Amino acid sequence: MTRKGKLLIHALIWIGVVTFMGIGPLGTAWAANPSDGNHRPDRMLVMAPEYPGVEIARDQDSVSMNILFHNQGRTDETVQAWVAKAPKGWTARLKSYRYTVMGIHVPEGEDKTLTFEAIRDKDLGPGTYTFEIHAKTPDKRFQMAQTIEIKVSDEEKSDKGPHGIELTTSYPVLRGPSDGKFEFSLEVDCKLDKDALFELFAKGPEEWDINFKPAYEDKYISSLRLKAGGTKTVAVVVNPPPGTEPGNYPVTVQVTSGDAKAEANLEVNLTGTYALEVGTPDGLLSLNARQGRPANMSVYVKNTGSADNNGIQFLSFKPENWKVEFTPEKLDTIKPGELKQVEVSITPYAEALVGDYSVNVNVKGEKVSKPLEFRVTVNASSSWGWIGIGIILLVVIGLVGLFRWVGRR
Amino acid sequence: MNGIRAIVRKELADHFSSYRFLILFALIAMVSLITVYMVGLNLKTELRGIAKPKFVFLLLFTSSGSLFSLVQFVAFFGPLLGLVLGFDAINRERSEGTLSKLLSQPIYRDVVINGKFLAGVITISVMMTAIVLVITGLGLKIVGVVPGVEELWRILIYLLISIVYISFWLGISLLFSILFRSIATSALAALAVWIFFSFFIPLGASVVANSQVSQTETSDVSALVQRARIVHTITLASPLELYTHAATIIDPTRKTTRSIVAMGPMERLSLSRFSGPLSLLQSLFIVIPYIVTLIAIAVICFGISYVVFMRQEIRSL
16 A cells, blocks of 8 residues: 555656646747747738728818738738729828828738828718728739728817817917017817827018927927827917017917828017117216205106107105106107107205215106116305305404504504 | 514514413424324224225324314314413503503504514414424324325315414403403403303203203104204304314315214215215315304404504503
């Protein structure tokens, strides 16, 4: 019994080991089997449209879908493909993401896609249209034909962007001075069902500098990659050339990706530049004044900008108890290039000290202000000097009189 | 004119040879020199490292070193010089009986008083000029800065003001020597007047001002200003104050003679923007009322003594 038992155990162990040794390599062989070319046919090519039938709304102009090519054989294949039949009023083509193509190379074991695109004439009525796509290998071993049905329905559907890209901007019109920088914020919404590279173009008035920039980043871009259904905000930076006349200037931004295309109409409203020049006719910024007496100064205000400047006010920063008056008190409008004169009257305090004071005048116009500093020299009144000399003269005359009257005794 | 020249020459000889004059002059010269030397030493250390300061030279006269500045010293003790020169001018001659002898000579009576006053003024001028020149020379050595033309003008005007100021006190003592027969009486009277005007009036002015403006509101600006105004008005009666105000001509950075100026923050900011010294003419305009008053009281004081002397009966005792 014990002998038999031992033998059995040995046999079982051996069987187990053998089974294990045998199954291990076998298992790995099976796992590798699908990729093993030996089990695939020598040549095998399949073509299929992504959606054999599509229904589109009346206001949708185009259909685009993928045509799939599966190479299940063990040979690389080059396929010729073309749209064999297209209904009247439709323009159909096969394309890659960039080119219209006549064929495609499909390496062994791989899948490749071409894009089928059909563009409809605008006046084409509703109905069902059938397209035929043919493909063949050059040796005619595979000849494939597929049909795609497109049903144009009667309904309108306008909530979708026309070409799979949507451009939205919250502020399509920007207003500002001519020497300003305008930054539009544009949201590019990818409605395509695949990742795509979007080219950015902008068309503005001549010599205008228009650039694209990612939001919150400081570099210029000319294209943009978006994931399917992704959204990105792009800043459109518009710099008008110097000396541009005020007015409305349209800027058109175009985003294209292959055939998908969207446009946004932006507008820049230039109001001209705001600049003022303030000074005195002779360039002198110092003046003499007497305590309690007004001193006058003529100041000119010139509009060196290209827009009208309205409501120009004058503010003064002066010592306490001093008076600074302007005639006129404010200027309503100065046209570009125009020069207006303002009389400034500065009255020092009656008990101001003798010496040099600084009086600041701020000319505050629309969006611009210009400071002007005067050096006001308060002079002592010389009248006291004359009175004093008069008193001394009187006293001396009195003394001489005394000499005459009581002298020589 | 011959007579006045003789009198002036005699008087000058008297002055310059008398012991009390020498003692007084030695005192004043010594104190002035010491004062200025101290100021000079102070200036030298204070100005070390400052690039080209303006009007350093004038600081020799106004900056108070350890005790007094020269201006303050002359203001307080200059009158003594005038008093000493004049308190016995007439009554000594009278008591010694030389006045009637003098007048028996072929000279007019007004020549006597004119000559005595003129001789006093000349003596004062010589002393003050000497002091100022010595200080200027010492300043050149100590400070090493050569004064400019404007500074020299300021020093010259200050010198004239000082001469007029001391001459006023000379006139006062001359008047007392005419009024009082006794030398001691005239000397005491002159001293009393000097002490009263130089020391009691400024003291009294602050007492009056304190009674007018309540002292509890010392932080109140308007009260302070009012107090300063009262003090200023009352002290104008004191020649010492007139002289002190007039002597601000020396300091070109002084923009007023007032000691307290109410100034708002904006005004201070505005004024500090261009903080340059005043021109000579502007400084002169500021102090001219005081100079005029000083000259006027000096001339009037002499005029009174002149009239009194001319009207007086001269008898030999």
